[in-house]
Ligand SMILES: Nc1ncnc2c1ncn2[C@@H]1O[C@H](COP(=O)(O)OP(=O)(O)O)[C@@H](O)[C@H]1O
């Protein structure tokens with residue numbers, strides 16, 4: 001059996017749903033598990049809804065109505081028959097949000113997961129109904145019955161033993177009967193509360209299912225021809241990488257190549273399952289295959305991250321940065337759930353580049369400032385070049401001021417900006 005994953009961009013409208021149905025039909029001669037994300041930018045909209053609800057804003061109902069209208073419009077374009085059971089199914093799924101909104105808000109992360117997960121529930125209902133409507137026999141499955149996590153809401157940690165057991169015992173027999181459509185991104189605690197696996201986590205879901213079911217391959221269908229040596233949103237002249245080792249794929253994803261969620265590769269590598277990245281716009285093209293290959297990447301690959309904050313942390317008494325300080329600093333970073341994108345330490349300071357999440361950063365700086373002198377620069381860019389050379393470094397740093405540079409044998413990272421403004 002194989003696992004196919006379709007992200008939000010592939011099902012952002014009725015045309016998209018029709019397109020992926022054709023892809024599924026073409027491959028339907030062998031068992032398939034289809035993992036689907038929320039439609040288009042629905043997760044962002046549900047996040048806005050959750051925030052508005054917590055802030056008691058009057059826009060809550062307007063945001064919610066827009067989300068519902070978007071899905072019903074897609075369904076009306078797909079199903080000419082207004083009595084199709086899909087319409088009741090969509091309504092019943094959205095009712096879960098109505099119930100939440102009737103109560104007073106409590107525990108943001110928990111409520112976030114209960115609301116935001118509805119995006120995946122409703123998209124998979126539409127896709128599954130549409131496959132059946134067009135004669136492709138399929139059944140809908142609730143990913144929460146299989147993917148078991150702890151109760152770290154918004155970033156559920158997978159309980160692999162339970163998940164493997166449930167997937168093998170209960171999901172595999174279904175997939176062997178007919179095509180199964182399920183959700184990416186969501187799981188469940190042992191008390192049956194919904195969790196999410198972290199933003200963009202549907203690729204990871206596909207890998208979890210594939211590894212638990214010993215799939216022969218995973219294909220993630222994207223709006224790009226495969227893995228390129230840079231994000232085409234940033235660069236004009238990108239090159240397709242036809243074959244990529246698991247190791248290089250992990251490095252690229254880890255440094256922020258958003259084409260693959262960083263957690264996706266390891267479970268596949270551990271089980272020797274190839275990962276194909278292909279275009280849902282050109283489904284006949286081979287794309288990229290990630291697997292065991294000794295072929296090194298021939299072209300330098302770039303990863304850009306904008307909206308970075310460069311934070312320098314110095315002991316208040318100007319003493320040296322020693323292991324004890326580092327351990328305390330990492331503890332504070334961990335408590336604030338901050339992912340460090342790059343770091344460098346010198347005798348007197350420790351510098352990190354992190355994503356600029358205003359709320360988290362304000363709290364982090366306040367916590368660090370108790371013990372340390374903290375300097376920071378907002379609005380920075382972080383570029384990572386895998387397999388760098390001097391010419392490539394020259395190209396990306398043209399007209400930039402580099403504030404921090406870290407190099408290993410294969411990877412060079414630079415934090416930079418056009419005009420520097422220092423804050424203290
Ligand atoms: N190295 C890369 N190769 C290809 N695409 C990349 C790369 N780095 C970033 N991307 C971006 O990843 C996007 C596809 O990923 P994403 O939007 O998360 O898909 P989905 O929502 O379908 O999961 C592309 O549109 C592209 O802009």
Ligand SMILES: N[C@@H](CC(=O)OP(=O)(O)O)C(=O)O
Nearest residue numbers: 007008037043199200201202
């Ligand atoms: N819908 C979730 C999960 C996901 O992975 O979506 P996508 O496959 O569209 O990136 C999100 O936007 O975070």
